[in-house]
Amino acid sequence: MDSFIKSVKKLIKPYNYDFECNCDFECSAKHFKQNFKNWTSGNDHIDKFIQNTQQSEHTAFVKKALEWIPYDRLYNIKYIIEDDEFGKMYRANWIDGFIYMWNRNNQNWERGGQNMFVFLKILNNPASVTLELINKLSAHTTNYEVKNVLEWISYDRLYDIKYISEDDEFGKVYRANWVDGCINIYYGDSIWNYENQDWERVGQNMFVFLKILNNPTSITLEFINKIAVSQVSHEVYGITKDPEIKDFMVVLKKVYNSIHFQCNFKNWTSDNNDIDMFIQNTQLSERTYYEVKNALEWISYDRLYDIKYIAEDDELGELYRANWIDGFIYIGNYDIDKFIQDTQLSVHTYHEANNALEWIPYDRLYDIEYILEDEEFGKLYRANWIDGFIYIWDDYIQNWERKNQNMFVILKIVNNPANITSEFINKIAVPHVAFGITQDPETKYYIGVLNYTYKKYAYNTMYFQRNFKNWTS
Template sequence: MSLPAIPTLSTCEKCLNKYTNVAHNWCKPCQINNLKENFTKWTSKNKEIDDFIKQQQLQIKTNNDAIFEWIPYNKFNIIKTMNYPIAIWNDGPLKFNKDTKKYERISKEKVSLIYKSNSENIINEFSNEIKKYQTLIYNDLKIYGISQNLDTKDYILVIKSEYCEKCGKKYTDARYNWCYPCQRDFLKNFTNWNSGNKIIDDFIQSMRPYISTNDYNAPIFEWIPYDQFNNIQQIGEKGIANLAIWKNGPLHYDYLGRKEWIRELDKKVCLINYYEIIVATNEFLYEIIQYLYNEQIYGVTQNPHTKNYILVFQNKYCENYCKMCGEKKHTILCNPCIMNNLKENFTKWTSENEIIDDFIKKRQLQIKNYHDTVFEWIPYDQFYNIQIMRKDNFVTAIWKNGPLKFNMNSKRKSDKKVILKYSYNLQSITDEELYSTENCHGISQDPDTKYYILVLQSKYYCKKCGKKYTNTNKWCNPCQLNILMKNFTNWNSGNDNINDFIKEMQLKIGDCNDVVLEWISYDQFNNVEQVGIGGFSTVYSAIWKNKEYKQVALKCVHGSQNVKADFLNEVKIHLRLLQLLQQSLRFGNVRFLNVHGITQEPNTKDFVIVLEYAKGGSFNNWIAKYKGFSWRNKLIILPSIINGLDGIHKNHMVHHDFHTGNILLDEREFSVESQKIFISDMGLCGEIGNTDETKLYGVVPYMAPEILRRKPYTQAADIYSLGMIMYFLATGRQPFAGRDHDHYLMLDICEGIRPKINAPEAPQCYIDLMKRCWDPNPDNRPNTTELKGMINLFWDSINLCGEGRYDIRDQFTEAEAYRKSLLHIKSNESNKSFNSQITQANNYTSRLIIYNTNNHSSDDFSDCAIAD
């Protein structure tokens, strides 16, 4: 019997399923139902239009998508007629509010009205117009719905206004009502200031036309009257740098709010005095220009008394000046000032032991910056609330005055909890290898026992054993291993090999993020449902009761009742990769499925690997959503796959069975930017429990020709498989679709036959790179580093940034236009054809290839059989 779902902060209150977008409390299924329930509350009085609007509404994917609506014409106030009429939509569009968990209207929205004649092909006209606004790179322009002029009866597509009210030209960026020519002219004519110096005035005026085309939030360089500054605070002795409050504050474009120029009142700023400059020289103006490119500088002012010029920066710029001497040192406190301060204090303390005093002074003079802990002599009477921590020489205490912190002044953080480690001899105290100033405050001495004491920072040491934490998360490896060992008697798999393996893996954990492999009783799982089947395993989804009803995947390995090395090897490789993932950033956005533990199916007695569940299924299952794979999206998702393979290769491993069925996705809905990608089946280097050289395991269309010839498996073979994944990503078709996976196909692959593809179905540069991955000579195939570089070049090109090239951008633009032209054809395919495509994708699962002879030179493959 299934248990009811338990509501959590991440589950929808209405359906109790996990929110589609947890951060915004947005549940797609419930919102779709709400839209359906609202269908009867509006009508255009044209069934074809109504159906089109309903279809558009049901295609929402995220909480940021605009809700496509029927909008009565009387809801608009026409304000200007240009290329398209501009109007104010009084009610405004619907926007999802994550706090109320409802759609609410944003009133007085400015929109453009695109008129369409009331023709027989009105739906096609609207569809084509909508596609026109879905550009290759960005799809941010909101399309709100359809209306109808009551007089002319013309239908109208309502979109967020993309035309500037002032000049009538298209906004540079309609998302923020940003018209670069108008904003540039506004600033050029912004003359409500006067420095009293024509050179300065002309310089500032000349800077105005050079505002960034799309850096909407960049501050504007201006002349600032000196009386605009309050609360001026000198930094250091020389007074070069000063903190101040600018009353009116800097001028910037409010692109997220009012879409106009505003001032940020009472802004904290940094004033840098140029005492030697009272005349604006070319050298001074040139220095300002350098700051304009490298720093966020607000403007220039002049002290009315000294007449020297002052540059006005963001307040954080003052952090470049030492707070003691005032010199520009690129740090809040410079090292010489800290050293001088400590040296001046040497005469104010003593341990009454010359060796200890010299040791402490030496440690103090090793400080490199103001963040470092100051190593001190600490009188014993500074400690109170002393408590025994454990039986040996560790106690906890509260340090009354607390450690010294260098900031604006030398201050102490009082009542600091510390650990006191007693030492019975002087040598151990002065042994520099035992501790560092990073985790030690200093030395003290018990006046009764005369034992010296190391005063340690409590945050670095375990409260149970007194040993230093293994990492900064206050995780103690020895204590955690003790807990696991004590728990060994509380579980039993009934199989000594499994028991020993789990214990071995548990005792290898070395970090708080490492997976603790468990034996999990099968009765801990509810709602067990089959989700996939392969040649040697069946995968089920299940709910794990003891883990707050967490959904997991159960990989049941056929014939594993008698545990063999390969079964345990798969688990071991998964754990190894997860550990490497914690230690390295080379994997990018790709992940490997967490391994929670091992269980056993009570009926078949097969052992089962309990894995993290990927809700989106395999890449194969995404064929139904192929229309969502714009070329921009493909260039987002492909690097994640390459990064995963790169991480495997950099760790001197190979995948052996790389194909679309082993690439899993975390989310069911299509959202490439937030999608987590998993690479699975890392442990299958052959048939489970069998390493016979006469047998191979894989998906024939993804297998490199040298592997089919039974040559050793190399990283280049994985690259060949990646090339076939690139083909699937480009076309939505499996390689060699429609062909049997038999020895005839194997023969064709070895003779150089590859899937057919030509531009503009894919950009020619992409095809060329893909075909290099297919090269029959493994030495000619690119490695993952080169592949990453090429994909980055493609991305830079479509965005026209970095080293991007126009010829590459044009190829991707042509391919995207071709893809969109096929969408209408694909959407009209019959269900029968679609189901056939899904069935074909499901046939692309790994299978056993059995060679009946040991003749490695045979190229006709007549001696092999492929298991069903």
């Protein structure tokens, strides 16, 4: 027991009995201090260590403070595994759930996750309570993500399996629906469902693609590395096996756009084999996932209207102008999707979503009005945003809680969609300036949706600009 006490003593900062919080708001540390007299672990050193973590919680939402949990607030305690690093591990239900924030009305802590699953680490040797261990155990604000793992997918969890194409690189490719959907990789604290004790999944009955491995011996480390490289966006979900023909199959999220083009060859023709072959070759060379870069397509003449002669060019001959009903093939912008996802995955908090951007559908904005032109970012508009910004995750409704519905926002237009560069994205992503990104469905321009901080800047600039005509040196 002496070694246990000594190890805990090392963790304790000098205790400030005259602790006074200088926060200009009602922070959590004050409420923790008021409750010191109402609990004890039975050991002064452990009490002081826990109190130290609570004294440092100068926040409205509790993030890192530990608390003393009476053992009788745990139930259904079951041994689950022994881990080399942590020793014996048990699972239990915690009646009260974790501290969330101070409730002014009830004058008590508001808690979330009542009767939630928790894990217990048994200290076989009390002396193993070291600073390093406490740091590991108390890092409860860290979110863990499932990124690069594959899973075994039972073949009977796939249905509507249809042959679609044969690709030079991938061989035969099939399309199917996957009953279960993939493991949720977007919210680090949600991937494992503690209540159901199973993975949280998204995309039930989603479309997937199956690549047939005719020769099982071709499943080599080289091949696995090859298909797994594409897991930047979780391209590969796992591996399955056809129980009848015994072929192994890789379950993919995406296949090259060339395969989608190939599936459509039978649905169009120019009535000229040479032209068909030329267009198809450009489509078969489209080894892309997220955007169509160089592929041509056959455009039916009846999809054009208001055709008007405009000029004759020495090189190209007669030129006409027309409107194209359908518009060009467009599959979004992977760089912007990835950038928004990265900002969301970097929000390692339970409650506040401070710096995450989101994709904002354009039809969620209304009363869009031009206000001025900015030399750095081009035209600026004002609008109302129906939904308002993401505030915190609501555990009870299992969705984001939002604030300021129908709020004013500023829209920064990019005159040329090609100007969506890393530099521009980083500029609009300055913390507390941007809520997200949207796109005008007609012009295809990307737009930064900015908050009141930039609004004040924009309006001040606008007011000065409007007054230019009223003075001169």
